[in-house]
Amino acid sequence: MISIDSKVDKGNASVRRSYDERRLEREIERYLRRAREIDEEEDSKYRTDKRGDELQEDISDRVERARRIKEEVKKLKEAREKMKEMGSREINLTDNDARMQNDKGKIIAGYRLQVAVDSKEQVIVACDVTNSQEDSAELIPMVEKALENVGVLERFFGFEVERIKTLFDSGYFNFWNFVKLLGDRYVKLDLYIPDQVHRARERGKRVSPFDKDRFLYDEDLDEYICPGERRLRYVGSGRGRRGRRFRVYQSRGCDGCVYFGECTSSVEGRKIKIYEGEDLVKRMREKLCSEEGRRVYSLRSKTIEPVLGNLTHNLGFGGFLLRGLEKVKSEFTLLCIAHNLFKIARYVKELRKGLEGFLSLRDVIALGLSV
Numbered sequence: 001m002i003s004i005d006s007k008v009d010k011g012n013a014s015v016r017r018s019y020d021e022r023r024l025e026r027e028i029e030r031y032l033r034r035a036r037e038i039d040e041e042e043d044s045k046y047r048t049d050k051r052g053d054e055l056q057e058d059i060s061d062r063v064e065r066a067r068r069i070k071e072e073v074k075k076l077k078e079a080r081e082k083m084k085e086m087g088s089r090e091i092n093l094t095d096n097d098a099r100m101q102n103d104k105g106k107i108i109a110g111y112r113l114q115v116a117v118d119s120k121e122q123v124i125v126a127c128d129v130t131n132s133q134e135d136s137a138e139l140i141p142m143v144e145k146a147l148e149n150v151g152v153l154e155r156f157f158g159f160e161v162e163r164i165k166t167l168f169d170s171g172y173f174n175f176w177n178f179v180k181l182l183g184d185r186y187v188k189l190d191l192y193i194p195d196q197v198h199r200a201r202e203r204g205k206r207v208s209p210f211d212k213d214r215f216l217y218d219e220d221l222d223e224y225i226c227p228g229e230r231r232l233r234y235v236g237s238g239r240g241r242r243g244r245r246f247r248v249y250q251s252r253g254c255d256g257c258v259y260f261g262e263c264t265s266s267v268e269g270r271k272i273k274i275y276e277g278e279d280l281v282k283r284m285r286e287k288l289c290s291e292e293g294r295r296v297y298s299l300r301s302k303t304i305e306p307v308l309g310n311l312t313h314n315l316g317f318g319g320f321l322l323r324g325l326e327k328v329k330s331e332f333t334l335l336c337i338a339h340n341l342f343k344i345a346r347y348v349k350e351l352r353k354g355l356e357g358f359l360s361l362r363d364v365i366a367l368g369l370s371v
Contacts, residue, residue: 001118001119001120001164001165001166001167001296001299001303002116002117002118002119002125002146002150002164002165002166002167003116003117003119003166003167003168003299003300003303003304004114004115004116004117004142004143004146004166004167004168004169004172004304005114005115005117005168005169005300005304005308006112006113006114006115006135006138006169006171007112007113007115007308007312008101008102008103008108008110008111008112008113009110009111009112009113009312009317009319009320010108010109010110010318010319010320011092011095011097011098011108011109011110011111011319011320011323011328012094012095012098012319012320012321012322012323013092013094013095013098013109013110013323014094014109015100015107015108015109017092017093017094017109018090018091018092018093018098018099018100018109019076019079019083019090019091019092019093020089020090021080021083021089021090024076024079024080024083024091025080027076028073028076028077028080031069031072031073031076032073034069035069035070035073075093076093079091079093079096082096092109094109094323095109095323095324096324097111097131097323097324097325097328098110098111098131098323099111099131099132099133100133101133102133110319110320111129111130111131111320111325111328112129112130112131112132112133112135112138113127113128113129113308113311113332114126114127114128114129114130114135114138114142115127115304115307115308115336116142116145116146117303117304117307118303119165119167119299119303121343121347122303122306122307122343123340123343123344124307124336124339124340125146125149125150126142126145126146126148126149127145127332127333127336128141128142128145128329128332129325129328129329129332130325131325134171135169135171135172136171136172136173136174136177137174138172139168139172139173139174139177139178139181140177140180140181143166143181143186143189146166147164147186147188150164162188163188163189163190164188164189164190165190165192165296166189166190166191166192166193167192167193167296167297167299167300167303168191168192168193168194168300169300170193170194170195170196170198170199172193173193173194173195173196175195175242175244175275175277175281176242176244178193178195178277178280178281178284179277179280181193182280191284192287192288192293192296192297192300193284194284194285194288194297195281195284195285197285198284198285198288209227210226210227210259210262210263210264210270212224212272212273212274213282214226214227215227215232215272218231222234223249224249224272224274226251226259226263226270227259227263228254228257228258228259228263230251230252230254230257230269230270231251232249232250232251232269232270232271232272233249233250233251233252234247234248234249235248235249235250235271236248240275244275244276244277245275245276246273246274246275246276247273247274248271248272248273248274249271249272249274250268250269250270250271250272251269251270251271252269253267253268253269254266254267254269254270255267307339310339310342311335311336311339315335315338315339317335320332
């Protein structure tokens, strides 16, 4: 069983040095305006008809301020060009790869830590750092990393993994990636991944009695039956913003229905959109709502939270010391190695095998499997 989750952590940068294109333009204009003001002030105070010996002592300060303004404008213009080259919508002047991240309502300049953790021993089987501002894009990459690392062990130690229960936070859900994980390439995965709607309902969001999930589907006639027992027939199709196809079903008027005004106020009738793959999503919701599904999924937080807590508090990781995506990846990997070494040391100690008897990791794994 593997649990996958993420955590936002601070980069070696300040959010005040993070700019999007609009803010960059505003800051460049502000500095240029200030430079013009200094020039006009100097022209007014030190006119050309002066001899020169009347210059005040503060002229050196003004020159220094003008120099700093020119340097800052230069940096901002360079950042603007670099942002275009990177194809990014924002840039941090201190750490160009850091991004503004939402950390439980607090905005920081930083990165997202990604970890995949074994539920039995809380060993980190895969880790990564990204500057993405959401987790959904990291679903497939983290699964690939975890499977690659578990696959190496599978071949090296010669045992076969039948199925891997893989637990995700709802932030990773993306329909197209979800469909990919149901393909043959990931046949060994036993998925537990809630979508955002399911998560909201689990947290107590009220489900309307007229939600489309309450409608019954008549497969023979390709029609839906609403709570008022009106039939909704297929009337057309289309595509959503992200390319997902949908079919539209509509009733023939609802003005005489007892639920008119609650279910719909349209005299044309209730209309619903059924997106492709909704049956797959509904089956996953049913799986998560089952007794076994709730038991298994409850292990996710018990697995991942202690690991993230150990990295942050016990190992003293309060933010990155290095700058740049590649460097922070290395920094975080070292931290995860330290976590795993502690786990291995504790495992060896529990098996009462001292360093003298610790011949190889293969021996420990073999003994662990036989216990």
